[in-house]
Amino acid sequence: MAWENVATLGIAVAALVVSIASARYSKKSANASDRSAKAAERSAVAAERQAAAAEAALPPPEPPVRWAVRPQGRDGYVMRNMGSDPAFNVKLDDRGGFITVLDQHEVVQPGESVEFWIVRVAEAVGINEVHVTWDGQDEPVVVPLH
Template sequence: METADVIALVALVVAVASGIVSWRARVDAKRSADAAERSATADEAALAEQRREAQERRDAEAEAARPKPDLRVERPEQDDRYVLRNRGTGRATGVTITDAGPAGLARRLPVDVTLEPGQGHEFLLLGSWQTDRATEVWARWDGQDEPVALDVP
């Protein structure tokens, strides 16, 4: 074997080795690119989830801070007079007692009244020898379409 043949053989080995290294680098680069793409997709999903949770938190805080009515029945004296009072922080409009026990035993029930915070509406709940006084009244107001039970003290 002559010197030129040895040099050609070494050049061939170096070229093949370079090709293998180049091919391996390309495969690794492809894997790296795929991993980066998966990571970016996961990051985008995580960011979207964080934004959704933050919006839900802001909405819940806004709802909690929003003034709301809180209706209660009070009995200021031990007679037949009662007061439907708004103990909440917001105005209650369209307040109506829809059921106050047996018919004919309630007087001056609120019908479509507005109660500011702290304001009350006086009404009468009567009892009789045959019928006990109501233990609850049912009321609805704007924003509360389904009547809710309010305990009578």
């Protein structure tokens, strides 16, 4: 066998060894990539769960129109818009004629108020809340008297 053939055979064997080693490293690299992709997916799922839990833990936002009632005088009350938005066409349920609105407003801006009286007769003794509606809030909101 000539030395050229031996050299060619040596180069071929070396190429085979390098090729086998490269295939092994490729397989290890592919396995590592798979593990990395699975870990990234688990991390993304955990992050989504954490974000959902954090969102669920947040208190609900304040309604844009909120009311607070305080007494004024013997039978009078002031109902103030404590929210951030105006309330249009505010209406108090008169509770069978026992509540009289003194100053009716088309618009009650934030910080503004509506004054009303409660007629104090035996039938009205149990009134401890008012029911309020306004444009966009057809279902009455119950506001306690304080």
